[in-house]
Amino acid sequence: MLSGARASNRLRAMEYISTRGAAPTLDFEGVTLAGLAGDGGLYLPAEWPRFTESEIAAMAGLPYAELAVRVMAPFVAGSLSEDELRGLCQAAYGRFAHDAVTPLVQLNERQWLLELFHGPTLAFKDVALQLLGLLFETFLSRRKSTLTIIGATSGDTGSAAIDAVAGREGIDIFMLHPKGRVSDVQRRQMTTVRAPNVYNIAIDGSFDDAQAMVKRMFGDADMTGRFNIGAVNSINWARLMAQVVYYFAVGVQLGAPHRQVAFSVPTGNFGDVFAGYVAEKMGLPIAQLIVATNVNDILHRALSEGDYSTGTVTPTATPSMDIQVSSNFERLLFDCGGRDGAALGEQMRSFEQDRAMRLTNAQREGASRLFTSARADGDEMSRALRWAHDHAGEVIDPHTAVGLHAALQSDLDPTIPMVTLATAHPAKFPDAVERATGLRPALPTRVGDLFAREEALVELPGTYEAVRDFVAEHASPAG
Numbered sequence: 001m002l003s004g005a006r007a008s009n010r011l012r013a014m015e016y017i018s019t020r021g022a023a024p025t026l027d028f029e030g031v032t033l034a035g036l037a038g039d040g041g042l043y044l045p046a047e048w049p050r051f052t053e054s055e056i057a058a059m060a061g062l063p064y065a066e067l068a069v070r071v072m073a074p075f076v077a078g079s080l081s082e083d084e085l086r087g088l089c090q091a092a093y094g095r096f097a098h099d100a101v102t103p104l105v106q107l108n109e110r111q112w113l114l115e116l117f118h119g120p121t122l123a124f125k126d127v128a129l130q131l132l133g134l135l136f137e138t139f140l141s142r143r144k145s146t147l148t149i150i151g152a153t154s155g156d157t158g159s160a161a162i163d164a165v166a167g168r169e170g171i172d173i174f175m176l177h178p179k180g181r182v183s184d185v186q187r188r189q190m191t192t193v194r195a196p197n198v199y200n201i202a203i204d205g206s207f208d209d210a211q212a213m214v215k216r217m218f219g220d221a222d223m224t225g226r227f228n229i230g231a232v233n234s235i236n237w238a239r240l241m242a243q244v245v246y247y248f249a250v251g252v253q254l255g256a257p258h259r260q261v262a263f264s265v266p267t268g269n270f271g272d273v274f275a276g277y278v279a280e281k282m283g284l285p286i287a288q289l290i291v292a293t294n295v296n297d298i299l300h301r302a303l304s305e306g307d308y309s310t311g312t313v314t315p316t317a318t319p320s321m322d323i324q325v326s327s328n329f330e331r332l333l334f335d336c337g338g339r340d341g342a343a344l345g346e347q348m349r350s351f352e353q354d355r356a357m358r359l360t361n362a363q364r365e366g367a368s369r370l371f372t373s374a375r376a377d378g379d380e381m382s383r384a385l386r387w388a389h390d391h392a393g394e395v396i397d398p399h400t401a402v403g404l405h406a407a408l409q410s411d412l413d414p415t416i417p418m419v420t421l422a423t424a425h426p427a428k429f430p431d432a433v434e435r436a437t438g439l440r441p442a443l444p445t446r447v448g449d450l451f452a453r454e455e456a457l458v459e460l461p462g463t464y465e466a467v468r469d470f471v472a473e474h475a476s477p478a479g
Ligand SMILES: *Cc1c(COP(=O)(O)O)cnc(C)c1O
Pocket: 123, 124, 125, 156, 157, 234, 266, 267, 268, 269, 270, 271, 272, 273, 320, 321, 399, 400, 423, 424
């Protein structure tokens, strides 16, 4: 790979800055281990690397792991050599059940599905978390240090993160989920992993309550003084970075750099769709990104009306999108609004107080260049699920169906291919699939005897103190 080697020699170490402008600049290793920035903001690269048309054309036909090296090399420069990155990508993507890692399926002349669920826990979060687990292990062994991962999950992040770090050196993981609000498959994928470094915690409360506790622990000086606390939710930059890769994989398959492509992305925390924004910044010709939400539609209201205000969470058949606050939206507001950390810090602090804010004109105009949005209620989701089955013979999961609903409604130029991200395997949400199609999807054999294995979890009341005391008692002290 002569040309690759030459290109990497030119790469300068990437620096990362906080969206709130008041945290130290870090390198890739630093942001991977830090998660949230010390000023409450989120880290982003100081500038976007950009590929030329010929560099994008040269990506066509590469194996997934090799494409991942090309796309991510500029972001890890200064912390990992290209060969180290290649080793990690081969290990992470070697665990996928499909050789293409993220295969593309055609539904009709215009509509496509990108299957992101061939990893160990059947949702797209494996694509990023399998790599993140290896990055943690690499950087911790360099520093001879330990990491206490605290996470909140509405289902899929938890199982993917636990699978990615179970049994790994130097890492403990404490995963909070809202009791009774994740599916049986999701819960069992977390609680049946028997490794001494894995702690599952069911709390009395919602996902947002769990997320708020996690955020509070990051700001708890007593806890951060005793433990190196790390994050696996999509506030972690390394996760978003890994997701940029599959946008390029699709783009070059469908004709980039010579032809445009559009994506419809079922969205919760705005991580997956923000990775598409990054791909566009890096030169991929994306005509449009559709932010598809369920009835918990804060993002749809923000993008269509400029109104970013929270309500209460309505539970739906798409639990991984049942949230009110979309953490990664802050990254878009920062980048579209002129990268003014001080102003955004102020805007976010007032949002945290009032639970509501208006987007500025610059933010609205910047976002509308690339993004549009759509919302699907339960009936619309079921209709799209049936459409995929009746018209293309594909059984899809309800989250994917929210995205497909938006894709089918789109008024974009129909000669531009429209790709819906298929974010979970249908067998992860069998009840909703059965209600819509009459078919009950079977779990793939690779998940084994999930329903026969014993579960391990603790139940805690929905108070910060209860969770804090449990973590303090069981985590390994900072090494
Ligand atoms: C996490 C998840 C989403 C939402 O992704 P974000 O990056 O939070 O926007 C959508 N679908 C499924 C199946 C998920 O697990």
